[in-house]
Amino acid sequence: VFGTVALGGGLASAWYMIEAGSVLSTRSFGAWTTWTAAGRPDADPYTRAHMVRNGLMPLASTLELSFRARTDSRGGKINAGCDYAIVMESLDSAAWWSLAAFDVRGRLIPNAAERYAFTSDTVMREPDGRAIITLARDARPGNWLPIGGSSRITLILTLQDATAAAAVYEGAQMAKPLPAIERMSCR
Amino acid sequence: MMPPEREVFALKAPRWLGEVGWRTIAGAALLGGIIHICATLVVPVVGSSVAFARLSEVLPANRMVVLAPPSPGKEPLPFLPPDSLYALCRFDLSVDSLRVNVLLAHLGWALSMHTPQGDNFYVMPAQPEEHSEVSLTLGPGGDKLEFNPSPGRLGADSIIAAPSNEGLIIVRAPLKGLAWRAESEAVLRRASCSPVKR
Numbered sequence: 001v002f003g004t005v006a007l008g009g010g011l012a013s014a015w016y017m018i019e020a021g022s023v024l025s026t027r028s029f030g031a032w033t034t035w036t037a038a039g040r041p042d043a044d045p046y047t048r049a050h051m052v053r054n055g056l057m058p059l060a061s062t063l064e065l066s067f068r069a070r071t072d073s074r075g076g077k078i079n080a081g082c083d084y085a086i087v088m089e090s091l092d093s094a095a096w097w098s099l100a101a102f103d104v105r106g107r108l109i110p111n112a113a114e115r116y117a118f119t120s121d122t123v124m125r126e127p128d129g130r131a132i133i134t135l136a137r138d139a140r141p142g143n144w145l146p147i148g149g150s151s152r153i154t155l156i157l158t159l160q161d162a163t164a165a166a167a168v169y170e171g172a173q174m175a176k177p178l179p180a181i182e183r184m185s186c187r
Numbered sequence: 188m189m190p191p192e193r194e195v196f197a198l199k200a201p202r203w204l205g206e207v208g209w210r211t212i213a214g215a216a217l218l219g220g221i222i223h224i225c226a227t228l229v230v231p232v233v234g235s236s237v238a239f240a241r242l243s244e245v246l247p248a249n250r251m252v253v254l255a256p257p258s259p260g261k262e263p264l265p266f267l268p269p270d271s272l273y274a275l276c277r278f279d280l281s282v283d284s285l286r287v288n289v290l291l292a293h294l295g296w297a298l299s300m301h302t303p304q305g306d307n308f309y310v311m312p313a314q315p316e317e318h319s320e321v322s323l324t325l326g327p328g329g330d331k332l333e334f335n336p337s338p339g340r341l342g343a344d345s346i347i348a349a350p351s352n353e354g355l356i357i358v359r360a361p362l363k364g365l366a367w368r369a370e371s372e373a374v375l376r377r378a379s380c381s382p383v384k385r
Binding site: 005006007015045048055060062064096105107108116117160 | 216218223224226227230238239257262264266267271297302307308313361362363364
């Protein structure tokens with residue numbers, strides 16, 4: 001019993017801290033979570049283990065932030081059975097951004113349109129400068145990001161913004177909130 | 188008429204639990220903590236590194252290779268921004284240093300250098316409204332992060348010290364659209380990393 005509790009507890013807690021993260025290594029902004037020291041040589045052991053175990057090679061979080069979302073803004077799992085809208089309107093300070101859809105293991109989701117992401121260069125904007133990205137299984141007008149073929153979706157929002165990166169690393173708030181992920185309808 | 192007698196269920200702790208002393212519990216917690224710390228520290232060493240091992244199989248040493256754009260089943264790494272082209276150089280500094288020449292043509296382009304564990308020890312982004320021509324020498328012996336938010340033009344005598352003899356140089360070129368693909372690819376193909384005597 002002694003050994004089981006010690007071994008099981010030690011390994012399970014390590015696995016959780018490495019895979020899911022905690023307040024020691026991650027920060028959340030609405031549905032989006034980022035590993036604050038990702039890619040940095042002075043990263044904490046949990047962040048280093050997370051990056052190595054998942055085969056990630058991120059740009060240092062001095063320059064760029066990579067946010068992950070597996071739920072919408074109301075906490076429901078993002079899945080291919082629903083449509084979602086993301087209004088990109090608060091990212092003006094970023095030199096470049098990218099919003100991409102993956103399955104939970106980080107693989108691209110096959111689709112006939114061969115569209116896997118939108119970036120600040122490729123997205124179509126409204127007259128007021130906002131960009132509305134629609135995640136859906138079937139084609140939608142405007143910025144349609146297909147999410148069919150995978151039951152569980154992971155969204156990755158990459159921001160190249162050194163000022164925001166410094167704020168997040170130092171525990172400060174971001175100047176503007178990250179885009180909300182609104183669930184529109186489900187089948 | 189009497190109501191039927193109801194069975195009363197009570198949660199009883201197993202008898203052996205009462206025999207476990209506080210010393211045993213404290214010992215288990217302590218040992219669990221040690222296992223937790225060891226497991227966390229050992230992962231980056233033992234796993235060293237899924238990403239690097241995967242890319243090492245397909246990349247020659249000390250040569251820049253332009254990869255095909257990521258597509259389903261052909262992602263070089265998980266969760267990599269897909270609307271970009273990538274040029275990669277697997278460096279090996281055990282014999283020679285390395286001369287790196289890259290043009291960061293547009294905003295979003297970035298040059299980064301990583302250890303096999305994924306530590307990004309050097310990063311340089313493109314600058315707004317200017318072409319950032321990067322020319323530097325990568326040698327062994329560094330241990331800190333370098334970040335150039337405003338690099339301008341680096342002379343060929345700029346020396347970056349890598350904390351490990353092996354690692355990866357990644358040039359990311361976000362695609363502005365299909366029309367720009369040929370241009371971006373041409374710029375990436377001019378990027379180079381080649382050994383120089385030290």
